[in-house]
Amino acid sequence: LVDEVVLVSNDEICAAIKDIYEDVRSVAEPAGALATAGVKKYINDNNLKGNRIVSVISGANVNFDRLRYIAERADLGELTEAIIAVTIPERAGSFLEFCRHLGEHSVTEFNYRHAGDKQAHIFVGVGLSDGESEKRALIDNLSKSFEVNDMSDNSMAKTHIRYMIGGRASADNEVIYRFEFPERPGALLKFLEKIGTRWSISLFHYRNHGADFGRVLIGLQASNIVELESRFDEIGYYYQSESDNQAYQYFL
Incomplete structure (x- = not known):
């Protein structure tokens, strides 16, 4: 009898693999870490505290090619990184102005190419310490001065762009x-x-x-x-x- 099904994203599975490794120094495969990812989401969704919950790790069939993907996506799944697209004026000093608006947030990724327009679009990764609430506050603050779009759940942006x-x-x-x-x-x-x-x-x-x-x-x-x-x-x-x-x- 199944009481409930919990759906998790690839990023959340990658974060679970990282959690398992940091806890017991074992690298689980994505399918093997699926239960742990589900438990993490269930605990978060139901705001559980002080409970003893067990997940079964079912396999470790992983290779270095897959590890590269896991390492890149784990922080997004853990909500310790956000990816945003920001539109800034295409003029000298815009980068500096934008970085000042970031304050103490660490930059994990920064991609830009001059396109010859009056506006520049930059692809930025930002480190987070307080998950979703911090990301929303950051985006709200940046949106006062720039056009900002959250790309953290955009599969095309994360996999290709x-x-x-x-x-x-x-x-x-x-x-x-x-x-x-x-x-x-x-x-x-x-x-x-x-x-x-x-x-x-x-x-x-x-x-x-x-x-x-x-x-x-x-x-x-x-x-x-x-x-x-x-x-x-x-x-x-x-x-x-x-x-x-x-x-x-x-x-x-």
Whole structure:
């Protein structure tokens, strides 16, 4: 009999793996740490204190490729880091002014590329010590002087955009999609072969994280979206349009 199901994100699982390691110096696999992630969320959601709760760690099938991903996402899952997109004036001294507004907050990541506009979009990671409440207070404070968007839960921003900051391209009829496909030797080549040469690729990002599924962000120049997505449906891989994603509109 199941009393309740608790859903957790990939970031929360990564944070649980980190917790287990720091507690017993053992590295659990994502599936193995799932119960611990669920327990943490259940305790937080129900504001439990002083209870004895047990989670079962069920495996340690993890490799260094996957560890890289886990290490990058653990702080987001632990709410000890926030990722934000901030619009600042494109002029001398703007960086300094923005950093002064951050106060004592530590900067964990900072990405910027001049785009030639009157406004600059910066991708910033900020360290947190008091979780969600501190993040909200920080964003509220920054929003008094800048346009700020929280990217901490934006999968595209965390998986792809943070590695691609380079300014906008003038590619006509560009549309952006995110794909997931089974990860195995030769998988990327097979994916590209299935896409074919009917459309010109204007953007591409892929990184092997040692997981069961590979994740690709791809930009294609296509004037007929219906025809393009019909081709995607034939391929049979999960895909999602990201052309309206704020992270793409700001940084690429």
